[in-house]
Amino acid sequence: MSGFDIIKSDVLVIGGGGAGCRAAIESASRKCRVVLVSKFPVGKAGATVVAENFYVAPFGITDPDDSPEHYFQDMVRGGSFLCEQTLARRLATEGCDRVMDLERYGVRFKKGEDGKFFQMKAPGHSRTRGLSLVGGGLGIMRGLQRELRKYSHVQLLEDVMIIRILTDSNTIAGAIGFDIRRGRLILIESKAIVIATGGYSTLWLHNDVPCDCTGDGIAMAYHAGVDLVDMELVLFYPTVIIHPPSGRGVLVPSGILLEQVDANLLNGRFEKFLPENIPTRDVMNSLIYREIANGNGTPHGGVFLDVSRSLLPKKELKNRLMYYLPEKYKYLLKYGIDMIREPLEVAPMAHYTLGGIMIDSECKTRVFGLYGAGEAEGNVHGANRLGGNALPETQVFGTKAGELAAQWARGHDYVDWNPQEVDDEAKRMESLLELKINPINPTVLKRNLQSIMWSHVGPEREERSLKEAIEVISRMKEQDLPRLAIPRIREFNLQWLEALEIPKMLDLSEMVVKAALLREETRGHHFRSDFPERNDETWLKHIIIRKERGEMKLWTKPVDKISTVNFKGMSK
């Protein structure tokens, strides 16, 4: 084994999205040497860039009686009582402070003439508390990037994928990265690590997330000994375009359109099917599925999201679209799609993963010096995330994780890493370049996995299909993985990158399926057609996954009920 660079840092942040950048800023501001690693260039990587302009913070401007307490209760109810309440409470109480940080970094939110934040309503939130970000998620990224540049002791590694976390006696020693540009390994020695690598929505064939959201960090954390939680819970966004083809895979923010622009969801016969009060996204999904299952779908198998039938004058509609969704509206126009003139055919697609790394209220995990932040962490939202809650999550938990990682790094010394582990990883990486008998292309294997996950473990699940999926996935692990072969090119070889992602995606898929099989009930976004009812007697529980002596172990743990939330909503 030879020829790899060693980089030393106090805190290693993995993931160049909103949570990772915020964590890096926080650690750097506490005088730590930070290395920030991103699979693609920052600002052109991760899910924050693609986020809409909707950002929830309970400032109580439009509704003066709003408070973090109300926000917290909405989250607990919206998540079907499965969220970890200490985490939800942190999100509710620190959300406003983090907005003020973002403003300091130059991120702009829409304001009224009085100079106060403009707020809008969203499904599931009992008060009007959604801020409107200028420039959407990219607006946040630009601000975070500007702030990051102020710290000369932050080293940015772009086009690098971390492939393994190194520990000794359950304590962080560092990580091994794969430099995509040169096709070489990099070793990063570090006292603390923040995992902010986002979710794993690309496990499903139909998703609306960028291709780099493969959940690497969650799989690595699992192999490092961290507990994962509620991996079966996946948010399928109800309204992603399936037709016209030029807009396929583009998310249309249903909450804003239905609440603010006088849009309607219609079935294939152009009949309304939503109740008067616009439901949260999990409920909306099940209503859409009922229409499609009853033969009332559109020609391409979805439902219509329709602005064109509004009684409002066309000019007013255009004004509202330009006010509430300027980027999205203009982008679709560029693609020849005018919402005002034609209804869109939409259907649910994988959008956000609710499960992930199990953290305590300070973002700590079971491994000393390892912290989780953003979508990579689990159990903040429970079985459904309310709209506008993802961006605040990146900022609140990114900050906390960065703070705690810096604290740990200042109080501890470096831990030795095991050269054998690095050697193994180098061999595994190089073996992918070798010629194979009956080779399989990594992109093909990825598509096969995504297809099985969509057809068998998608928005609707049942025992038989889940068991079939487990068989297929273990066959892929045993028979297909050893046959992975890639072009023999070192520099920027995308197939190499995919071949390194796939074993992690297979691990995550296995976890999702096993947990989905175990949760014999329907809750939030987890819809078991063979157990269609929510079961609060047995299932107010998390499903925990841990690696023990090389085996995947699953068990349940009751949800901590620490607050006096009005649980009247619990009986359905």
Next chain:
Amino acid sequence: MDQAGRQDKHGEFQRDVEIIIRRSNPHSQEIPKDAVYTLNYKEGMTLHSALDYIYELLDPTIAFRPYKCNKGICMSCLITVNGKKRQACSTFLNPGDHLLIEPIHGRPVLRDLVTSF
């Protein structure tokens, strides 16, 4: 757009799209060369989806930036198309198109269409 495509020089209707990618690897001794790919035109096809198609089904050795923000704002897929700076995601293809694709000018090329930012 669903009607037959443009006529070629023999007077026949062309439904295909021809994409020529200027390929190079500054780290190797190989001289830069042009690779030609012919695709069946599909409704709504963009240059980005065409590159995805080439990578997945025709030639897995090409290097390009696969990230897509679905909003046309991240500039990850900025490339040179027939000499002009374009975003691959919002460059629409028409049946019969001939496009020469190069990496964006003025930035260090990593390989093929990929540059550092």
